[in-house]
Amino acid sequence: MQLDYFNRLDGVVRSLVEEIEARIGFEITVKLDSASQLPKSSEPRGLRCEVDQYKAEIASASVDYFPDSSVFHELLHIRRFLVDGIPKLTVCEDYEPWTPRLESAILHLDNSLEHLVIIPIELRQFPDRRAYWEKRFEAQTRRLFTGELSETDRRWMASLVSVSVEHLGLGREAREAADIVVQRFGAKSLTRVYQEALAATISSKEHLARATFDCFELPLVATCLEYINTSYGSTQYVPLKEILSSLRS
Numbered sequence: 618m619q620l621d622y623f624n625r626l627d628g629v630v631r632s633l634v635e636e637i638e639a640r641i642g643f644e645i646t647v648k649l650d651s652a653s654q655l656p657k658s659s660e661p662r663g664l665r666c667e668v669d670q671y672k673a674e675i676a677s678a679s680v681d682y683f684p685d686s687s688v689f690h691e692l693l694h695i696r697r698f699l700v701d702g703i704p705k706l707t708v709c710e711d712y713e714p715w716t717p718r719l720e721s722a723i724l725h726l727d728n729s730l731e732h733l734v735i736i737p738i739e740l741r742q743f744p745d746r747r748a749y750w751e752k753r754f755e756a757q758t759r760r761l762f763t764g765e766l767s768e769t770d771r772r773w774m775a776s777l778v779s780v781s782v783e784h785l786g787l788g789r790e791a792r793e794a795a796d797i798v799v800q801r802f803g804a805k806s807l808t809r810v811y812q813e814a815l816a817a818t819i820s821s822k823e824h825l826a827r828a829t830f831d832c833f834e835l836p837l838v839a840t841c842l843e844y845i846n847t848s849y850g851s852t853q854y855v856p857l858k859e860i861l862s863s864l865r866s
């Protein structure tokens with residue numbers, strides 16, 4: 618990592634940078650990215666990261682914005698994909714009716730699943746971030762009432778947000794907001810089924826992803842698992858439908 622960024626970090630975060638760089642064999646780079654800035658706002662949206670077999674980038678909207686807790690969060694994403702070999706959900710390359718909307722929906726879902734594992738680690742290191750995540754989940758919950766979503770989408774998204782809030786042990790307000798959308802969109806029994814599926818599969822990204830798609834009836838044939846291998850400089854795609862379903866029918 619560029620020294621001017623690295624030197625600003627706390628010891629724990631620096632160690633994680635060093636650990637990851639030693640394992641992947643190249644440097645994590647920080648880049649400025651105006652897309653991380655929310656329009657008409659001076660508040661940075663936060664950091665983002667991008668990885669492939671040759672790069673690990675953390676993007677920030679401004680040189681001044683590089684807080685330990687957010688950097689730690691992005692590093693956990695990077696470690697999962699590049700060091701631990703955890704696959705990322707993506708649209709299969711040969712999937713014909715590809716749309717940017719589908720691509721971003723799958724990316725977004727992948728991020729939500731990653732957060733189920735990453736946020737607990739982050740909160741153990743930075744307990745103060747709990748308030749931030751509670752706000753984020755509440756905002757996400759409120760968005761289910763607006764936006765162009767079908768009733769089916771609202772239903773499974775309500776389940777996902779509710780199970781996530783519960784799993785992460787977030788506070789009362791976030792839980793109440795989630796309960797309201799579950800009620801409103803008739804997602805009570807779906808939420809119970811997904812709760813069980815999550816508990817049974819959380820230790821395996823492959824099985825968690827497959828269970829999520831089965832439970833919510835998402836486009837299974839469109840989706841692949843992307844495995845990034847930095848030692849070989851390669852990326853491998855496995856169709857999600859090849860992962861055995863663990864959901865009882």
Ligand SMILES: [Zn+2]
Nearest residue numbers: 690694728732
């Ligand atoms: Zn994240």
